[in-house]
Amino acid sequence: MRIALYQPEIAGNVGAILRLAACFAVPVDIIMPTGFAFSDAKLKRAAMDYGAAADVTRHANFDAFAAFCRAEGRRIILMSSHAATRLPDIAFRPGDVLLMGSESAGVPDSVRDSADLRVRIPMAPGFRSLNIAVSTGIALSEALRQTGAYPE
Numbered sequence: 823m824r825i826a827l828y829q830p831e832i833a834g835n836v837g838a839i840l841r842l843a844a845c846f847a848v849p850v851d852i853i854m855p856t857g858f859a860f861s862d863a864k865l866k867r868a869a870m871d872y873g874a875a876a877d878v879t880r881h882a883n884f885d886a887f888a889a890f891c892r893a894e895g896r897r898i899i900l901m902s903s904h905a906a907t908r909l910p911d912i913a914f915r916p917g918d919v920l921l922m923g924s925e926s927a928g929v930p931d932s933v934r935d936s937a938d939l940r941v942r943i944p945m946a947p948g949f950r951s952l953n954i955a956v957s958t959g960i961a962l963s964e965a966l967r968q969t970g971a972y973p974e
Contacts, residue, residue, distance in 0.1 A: 831857030837868025
């Protein structure tokens with residue numbers, strides 16, 4: 823299982839996701855560019871001392887990331903508030919990559935169309951989205967539960 827962040831804009835969110843990834847031993851792919859410098863104090867504050875333990879790979883763009891996934895035989899699962907398929911209705915595989923869009927714009931149509939699956943987290947009527955770090959935690963938890971990949 824992997825987490826991928828498409829052109830993230832907010833250092834604090836990325837820091838929280840790096841902390842999540844370190845705690846669950848899940849690698850993170852960051853698709854450049856980001857809306858902040860990786861030396862940003864907000865990133866370090868949110869990740870705390872867990873940031874250094876996170877396994878992070880940066881990709882120059884989406885094409886480089888997609889080539890990396892295809893070479894390893896990984897499915898790209900786009901988490902999107904606009905997807906028709908609900909999170910509890912899919913079957914995760916151990917090599918899946920959970921792709922999260924940027925905070926303000928999600929992903930472009932070309933990225934959406936290249937994803938193997940598009941999945942949404944069901945919410946109460948009238949609400950459109952969750953914070954990206956919260957969404958990542960919910961999706962990762964379900965994926966780890968289904969694949970039996972929670973750390974001991």
